[in-house]
Amino acid sequence: MSHELNPKARARLTASAAGGSILVAGLLVSLKLWAAWRTDSTAMLGSLADSALDLVASLATLIGVWIAAQPADEDHRFGHGKAEALAAMLQVVLIALSAFGLTFRAVGQMLQGGSVAAAEEGIAVSLIAIAATFALLAWQRHVIRRTGSVAIGADHVHYQSDLLLNLGVIVALALDQFAGFAGADPLFGLAIALWLGWGAWRASGEAINHLMDREWPEEKRTRFLEVLARHPELRGVHDLRTRTSGMHDFVQFHAAVDGAMTVSEAHRVMDELEERIERAFPGVEVLIHPDPEGRLTDQAERSDRSSLQSEELLPDIKTGKRS
Incomplete structure (x- = not known):
């Protein structure tokens, strides 16, 4: 991993990755909001919640990397670099809250029953989300290799989980509507919540290391x-x-x-x-x-x-x- 870039080049790369995350998250929130309304799916609702949190987190990432790129001043003689780690920790908190809310919804649906509708439209939206996420992940990997940004790294964890999350939504919708397995949707919603919780745990590690001034590898x-x-x-x-x-x-x-x-x-x-x-x-x-x-x-x-x-x-x- 090569991080030897001058500060201006590094700032441009991290800002481009954060900006790309905002564009993708905004697109996915719009599509999934419509799909959640059409399908009444817990799994799709969980995917919508994740994308909405991605949008908020990506905005926090953009602000974090912008602050981190500012030069040292009289009040911050060692620079503002830890703003990236703080942005990453905000993302971790948001992911954890999303996982908790989704778990509550999935358990409620298991107890009350119910089925989804308009599965074809939900599946189409999920396929679009997968394609957009693949493109964003490729650019994020490039930026992380060049910069080692902890904030972009935490954002990358979000979107990695989104691939499985959207695949899970597709399977849940297909099983529920086409195979008659009414419990598939809340089960997959619960699985997505657990995956989000695991992602929050993983993303917190490097951010904590930066905040605690851990030694270089x-x-x-x-x-x-x-x-x-x-x-x-x-x-x-x-x-x-x-x-x-x-x-x-x-x-x-x-x-x-x-x-x-x-x-x-x-x-x-x-x-x-x-x-x-x-x-x-x-x-x-x-x-x-x-x-x-x-x-x-x-x-x-x-x-x-x-x-x-x-x-x-x-x-x-x-x-x-x-x-």
Whole structure:
């Protein structure tokens, strides 16, 4: 997965994906509103509720990625990246509410009975929804590969579930009206509700990781350490800390250099490290603390690695072990 885009390009891609979601969701809400009225189907009503929530969530996603793209200011020195995660969490809440409401409706219909009508029209609408969703998912996958956007990722989960949801509506309508299985519609409605609940659970994971400042994936950390290891004057690295906030990556670490270096020489090495990092990880914000070789910081001395010297940590750069 490649996320190394400049902020403007990333903002354009995420906005295009959010805008596409709004257009598709608006189309599907209109079609399914008509189909739900014509068929009186719980499964179709659940599909309508999901698409309506998709529309609200997509609007929240567009706002979230727009806010996240704003540059840092006096009140938000680390930028506005977490707006994406907040938008994703709003989507999770909406999906969960939709699942609860649909479950209530399906159980009620099971107890009261009833059948659907105009199945052909409901099936036609569901087929149109599937075609539109396939097109949107293809574009979202492209945007997620390029940007790693957590908000677009949560939106993508919505529309993945929509494929099965619309297939379920088609099967429920066909079984109910053409096969005489009157319980198919509420059963499929209940299954859709459970699927929505599972989707909400999955979508919440990455958003929570961003809000909680979780470390980069091990593969990305390893690649970062490999970039550092290529500098001939770097003797070791410790206290590496990483996090991602929306489109912004943040890194800080202690870099061990020759203890005989002057301040100017050590500063030159730090500048060169920053240039190498910028080439490999465009847009990342880096904070480096230089350490004379052979001396650990007070923080490191208090850690469970207190017996290690900075030069002994150099192999960690080569192997990519977590420092």
